[in-house]
Amino acid sequence: xxxxxxxxxxxxxxxxxxxxxxxxxxxxxxxxxxxxxxxxxxxxxxxxxxxxxxxxxxxxxxxxxxxxxxxxxxxxxxxxxxxxxxxxxxxxxxxxxxxxxxxxxxxxxxxxxxxxxxxxxxxxxxxxxxxxxxxxxxxxxxxxxxxxxxxxxxxxxxxxxxxxxxxxxxxxxxxxxxxxxxxxxxxxxxxxxxxxxxxxxxxxxxxxxxxxxxxxxxxxxxx
Amino acid sequence: xxxxxxxxxxxxxxxxxxxxxxxxxxxxxxxxxxxxxxxxxxxxxxxxxxxxxxxxxxxxxxxxxxxxxxxxxxxxxxxxxxxxxxxxxxxxxxxxxxxxxxxxxxxxxxxxxxxxxxxxxxxxxxxxxxxxxxxxxxxxxxxxxxxxxxxxxxxxxxxxxxxxxxxxxxxxxxxxxxxxxxxxxxxxxxxxxxxxxxxxxxxxxxxxxxxxxxxxxxxxxxxxxxxxxxxxxxxxxxxxxxxxxxxxxxxxx
Amino acid sequence: xxxxxxxxxxxxxxxxxxxxxxxxxxxxxxxxxxxxxxxxxxxxxxxxxxxxxxxxxxxxxxxxxxxxxxxxxxxxxxxxxxxxxxxxxxxxxxxxxxxxxxxxxxxxxxxxxxxxxxxxxxxxxxxxxxxxxxxxxxxxxxxxxxxxxxxxxxxxxxxxxxxxxxxxxxxxxxxxxxxxxxxxxxxxxxxxxxxxxxxxxxxxxxxxxxxxxxxxxxxxxxxxxxxxxxxxx
Numbered sequence: 001x002x003x004x005x006x007x008x009x010x011x012x013x014x015x016x017x018x019x020x021x022x023x024x025x026x027x028x029x030x031x032x033x034x035x036x037x038x039x040x041x042x043x044x045x046x047x048x049x050x051x052x053x054x055x056x057x058x059x060x061x062x063x064x065x066x067x068x069x070x071x072x073x074x075x076x077x078x079x080x081x082x083x084x085x086x087x088x089x090x091x092x093x094x095x096x097x098x099x100x101x102x103x104x105x106x107x108x109x110x111x112x113x114x115x116x117x118x119x120x121x122x123x124x125x126x127x128x129x130x131x132x133x134x135x136x137x138x139x140x141x142x143x144x145x146x147x148x149x150x151x152x153x154x155x156x157x158x159x160x161x162x163x164x165x166x167x168x169x170x171x172x173x174x175x176x177x178x179x180x181x182x183x184x185x186x187x188x189x190x191x192x193x194x195x196x197x198x199x200x201x202x203x204x205x206x207x208x209x210x211x212x213x214x215x216x217x218x219x220x221x222x223x
Numbered sequence: 224x225x226x227x228x229x230x231x232x233x234x235x236x237x238x239x240x241x242x243x244x245x246x247x248x249x250x251x252x253x254x255x256x257x258x259x260x261x262x263x264x265x266x267x268x269x270x271x272x273x274x275x276x277x278x279x280x281x282x283x284x285x286x287x288x289x290x291x292x293x294x295x296x297x298x299x300x301x302x303x304x305x306x307x308x309x310x311x312x313x314x315x316x317x318x319x320x321x322x323x324x325x326x327x328x329x330x331x332x333x334x335x336x337x338x339x340x341x342x343x344x345x346x347x348x349x350x351x352x353x354x355x356x357x358x359x360x361x362x363x364x365x366x367x368x369x370x371x372x373x374x375x376x377x378x379x380x381x382x383x384x385x386x387x388x389x390x391x392x393x394x395x396x397x398x399x400x401x402x403x404x405x406x407x408x409x410x411x412x413x414x415x416x417x418x419x420x421x422x423x424x425x426x427x428x429x430x431x432x433x434x435x436x437x438x439x440x441x442x443x444x445x446x447x448x449x450x451x452x453x454x455x456x457x458x459x460x461x462x463x464x465x466x467x468x469x470x471x472x473x474x475x476x
Numbered sequence: 477x478x479x480x481x482x483x484x485x486x487x488x489x490x491x492x493x494x495x496x497x498x499x500x501x502x503x504x505x506x507x508x509x510x511x512x513x514x515x516x517x518x519x520x521x522x523x524x525x526x527x528x529x530x531x532x533x534x535x536x537x538x539x540x541x542x543x544x545x546x547x548x549x550x551x552x553x554x555x556x557x558x559x560x561x562x563x564x565x566x567x568x569x570x571x572x573x574x575x576x577x578x579x580x581x582x583x584x585x586x587x588x589x590x591x592x593x594x595x596x597x598x599x600x601x602x603x604x605x606x607x608x609x610x611x612x613x614x615x616x617x618x619x620x621x622x623x624x625x626x627x628x629x630x631x632x633x634x635x636x637x638x639x640x641x642x643x644x645x646x647x648x649x650x651x652x653x654x655x656x657x658x659x660x661x662x663x664x665x666x667x668x669x670x671x672x673x674x675x676x677x678x679x680x681x682x683x684x685x686x687x688x689x690x691x692x693x694x695x696x697x698x699x700x701x702x703x704x705x706x707x708x709x
Contacts, residue, residue, distance in 0.1 A: 061632070061678035062671045063639035065650055069667040073657075077664035119314035119373075122275055123328035123380065124304030133331060138318045156538035163643065170541045174548070181556075183549030187541060195536040214318050214360055 003180050012186070015172035016193050019158040022168065025090045027154050030097030035136075037098060038105035043131065052102070059099035064160050067092045072164065089161040097154050104146040108139035141214065148205055152198050169193055226253045228288060228384050228415050229274070235282030236269055243269050245439035246283065251384065254413035258426040258447075261436030262462055267419040268311075270436075271386045274417075275299075275306045288383065304332045307377030307385035311393050313369045315361040321348065321372045322357040325379045333380065347379035348372070351405050367398030371405055378409075385409070387418040421466060427451060435459045483656055483666055487673065490652035493566070495677075497638045497648060500570050502631050505577025512582035517589045518607065527582070534579035539572075540640055546572035547644045569641040577634060584626040588619035621692050628685035632678050639674075649673065 041052040059067070071092050076082045083091070112135050120130040159170035167175075173190035177183040230250040236243050243266040251257050259267050272278040274285060276292070276299050285293050292302050315324050325347050329340035348354050351371040361369055370390055377385050387406070391399040403425050410416055410429040420426070426433050426447050433450040435443045435458075443450065443459045454460045516527040534542065547568040554561045592615060600610045642651035653670040657663040 057679075058675060061636075061675040063636040063650070063674055065639040065642070066667060066671040066674055069653075069663070070671055073663035074665070074668045113314075115310060115312050115314035116316055118277060119308070119310060119316070119376075122277060122303055122306070122308035123376070124300040124302075124332040125328070126300055129331050133327060134316055134318075141318065152536075159538040159540040160640070162540075170538060170544065173541070174544055177544075177549060177552070181552060183545065183552045187545045187549050190541055191533070191537045194538065194541070195533075198536055 003176060008176055008180075008186065009189070011172050011176065012169060012189055012193060015167060015169040015190075016197070018166065019155065019168040020197065022086075022089055022093070022158045022161060022166070023151070023155040026093035026097055026158075027151050029090065029094030030101045030150075030154070033095060033098035034101030035105055037102035038109060039131065041102065042106055042109045043127065056099045056102055059096050064092065064096055064157055065163060067096055068160070068164055085161075085164040085166055089158075089164050089166055093154060093157060093161070097150060100150055100153075101147065104143045104150060105139060107146070108141075108143035109135055111142045112138045144205070144209060148202055151201060155197060155201075156194065226288070227251070227286070228253050229417070230286040231270075231274070231283070232286070233283040234270065234273060234280055234285065236266070236273060236278065236280050243439055244273070244280070244283075247436075247440055248283075249434060249441060249444070251415060251417060253383075253415055255431040256410040256414075256416040256418065256429050257432045257434060258430040259417070259419045259434045259436050260421065260423070260426065260462070260466075261442075266439050267436050268388050271308070271388050271417070271419060274386060275303045275308060277308075300332070304328070304380055305383050307380060307382035309370070309373050309377050309385065309387045309390050311389040313361075313366070313373045313393070315369055315373055315376075317361050320358050320360055321353060321364065321375075324361070324372055325376045328376065328380050343379050344375075347375040350378060351375045365398060366394045367401045370394065370402045374402070374405055374409075378414075384415040384417060387416065387420065389419050389421070391420065391422060423451060423463075423466060435462065437462070479660060479662065480665075483660065483662065483669065486656040487649060487652050487666075487670060490647055490649035491673070493641075493646065493648040494635070494638050497566070497570060497573070497641060497646075498631070498635045501573040501577050501634050501638070502627075504570070504574035505581050505630070505634070506627070508574060508578025509581030509583075509585050512578060513585035513589060514611065516582065516586055518611070531579045531582055534576055535583075539576050539637055540643070542576055543569060543572040543640060543644060546575070565641070565644045565646045569638075569644055569646055573634065573637065577630060580633075581627065581630055584623045584630070585619060587626075588623040589615060591622055592618050621694060624685070624689050624692060628682060628689070631681055631685065635678060635681065636674065 037052045037055060040048050041056070044052065068088060071083065071088045072085075116134055116138075117130055120134045125133070158168055161168060162171040162174075169190045173186045176186040180186070227250050232248050234244050234247040247270055249257070259270075261267055269278055273280045280293060283293070284291055287302060287306070290297070292299070315321075316327065319327060322341070322344050325344035326337075326340045329335045329343055330337065333340075335343070345354060345357065348357055351374055353368060353371050353375065356364060356368060356372070361372070364372065374385075374390075390406070391402050394402065399422070403422060406416070406418070406425065407429050418425075418430075430447045432444060433447050434441050435450060435454075435456075437458050443454060443456045450459065451463065454463060512527045512531060515523040516531070519527065547563075547565060551561060551563050551568070596614055597610060600614050605613070638648055639650040641648050642654060645651070647655075649670055653666050657666045660666070
């Protein structure tokens with residue numbers, strides 16, 4: 001069956017839009033939770049640390065597919081709230097990303113030398129003030145390269161949301177390939193779209209990074 | 224009679240089986256400069272860190288302006304804001320400019336307005352002759368400049384006493400002078416200072432008393448001329464001999 | 477037999493497939509990765525460009541897309557010449573995942589190559605070793621040890637992403653979970669159980685790899701940092 005190129009491109013791009021939105025929402029959710037977990041694991045008391053570690057390990061140990069299905073099928077069983085497919089996708093990808101982001105931020109936190117923490121405390125700062133004003137600004141800058149890599153991972157894994165019925169790029173490409181019997185054209189275009197998005201995001205980030213760069217803190221990202 | 228800013232009584236600290244401080248006692252009055260010398264690892268740094276409780280002592284008492292700050296009831300952060308600390312490795316905040324490094328304590332701990340903090344910070348930087356480096360980051364400054372910023376950071380808080388932990392040990396030799404000059408000028412302005420250092424010249428120049436620290440206690444103490452040129456105890460003599468051949472006169476025999 | 481027992485029995489039919497797939501892909505990916513890394517680091521110019529291009533292409537696109545290409549796209553294209561062509565989905569997934577894992581492992585291995593100081597290479601050449609001998613006796617033993625932690629991560633990744641095979645009708649654990657769910661309608665419980673099984677396997681694998689890592693320890697080459705808490709990388 002024939003499909004006009006224009007229609008095909010339009011369909012693929014609408015899929016791309018969904019993938020982008022999904023990836024931004026998920027990475028943001030992952031960021032917020034990730035920082036909390038990273039701080040809990042680096043500075044918390046024993047119980048808090050163990051809970052944070054358990055959270056990280058569980059979400060890194062099970063497949064994203066399983067997380068999706070558990071959120072979609074098992075959760076309503078327990079708390080009697082059902083979520084839409086899109087919400088499930090965002091939350092599922094978001095919490096999984098948070099487990100990886102927390103590790104990234106933890107490394108960043110470790111990379112801030114302890115002497116500065118001593119200095120902050122000897123000025124009279126509280127633990128909270130030290131974390132907020134001295135540790136985090138540097139830890140986050142150190143984390144930028146790894147974090148951008150995580151974004152690329154999140155963007156690629158938006159493809160898995162198709163099991164929840166969300167029609168993003170890969171699923172669209174699939175449909176088009178089946179209909180037109182021209183797999184390589186459409187899979188190829190899908191691949192191209194992913195590559196372009198990642199390259200664009202990284203170069204924008206690089207430009208922003210250059211503006212806020214501080215000599216001696218944090219690394220640049222090579223495209 | 225000069226007020227007693229700091230009084231240490233029988234300070235004790237152990238790390239595991241290692242008794243690092245075995246009963247240190249001394250006091251410092253307002254405007255005095257006291258210098259602590261002694262072999263490495265004798266516990267001098269630990270003692271300084273006990274004073275602002277970055278390290279918790281195991282025994283003894285510390286009186287700051289008459290108040291026992293070893294008690295749990297004390298708001299240690301408030302106390303710390305009144306005790307300046309200059310570290311061997313500077314410990315500047317790497318993500319902040321020199322000016323911001325000096326300002327941050329004023330804004331967050333002393334809760335000053337941005338305007339007031341900036342004014343104070345500039346004054347402190349002038350004091351250490353670094354006003355033109357205000358907007359540079361630590362990575363762009365030499366070791367000597369970084370340490371002077373660190374001193375400005377401590378000074379700006381208007382502390383009652385400044386503790387110096389081997390402030391020049393991590394510096395290249397040609398940069399040591401600029402830092403010592405700043406410290407000498409502070410001493411002459413009657414800033415109360417407790418300095419741990421190997422720089423005997425500095426001690427001879429401005430110290431009111433030298434404390435020789437050995438095996439966890441103050442082994443010998445006295446006026447700089449007496450201690451350096453006429454030490455009484457064998458260990459003091461041995462240490463000074465090791466530190467320099469130049470100055471030691473009451474030795475060789 | 478209770479429903480739970482039935483569910484567990486059906487799920488365990490998928491375990492063997494999952495583990496087979498994981499192992500095959502891990503080993504295959506390592507071999508491919510090694511070749512790519514050698515091409516990229518020591519190869520002649522065209523080999524280097526091909527290697528870089530391949531790696532960037534694979535790492536820049538989703539694994540699922542790649543699996544679809546190998547599992548649907550390629551067979552479809554072949555069928556226009558050989559209409560009878562079919563491929564066992566297991567092998568389609570295996571090939572697709574090997575092609576993917578190879579690109580990632582190539583980067584780990586390349587990192588390991590680079591971390592071995594060139595001084596050692598010089599010394600080996602001065603002794604008269606050929607390029608191949610150097611790779612085999614000097615580079616490989618050190619590179620392997622240095623990159624072992626990253627390989628542990630990759631192994632667990634593969635275990636998790638093997639679940640994508642369900643979308644290509646391979647009856648590994650996830651597929652089994654779905655099919656037994658279709659029969660019993662107890663999706664909620666089933667997916668929790670499957671998640672738990674994956675977690676247990678991941679932890680066991682991590683433990684095993686950690687043990688091996690400790691046995692491989694050479695002072696100065698690897699760090700004894702295997703006491704780090706995050707077992708799952």
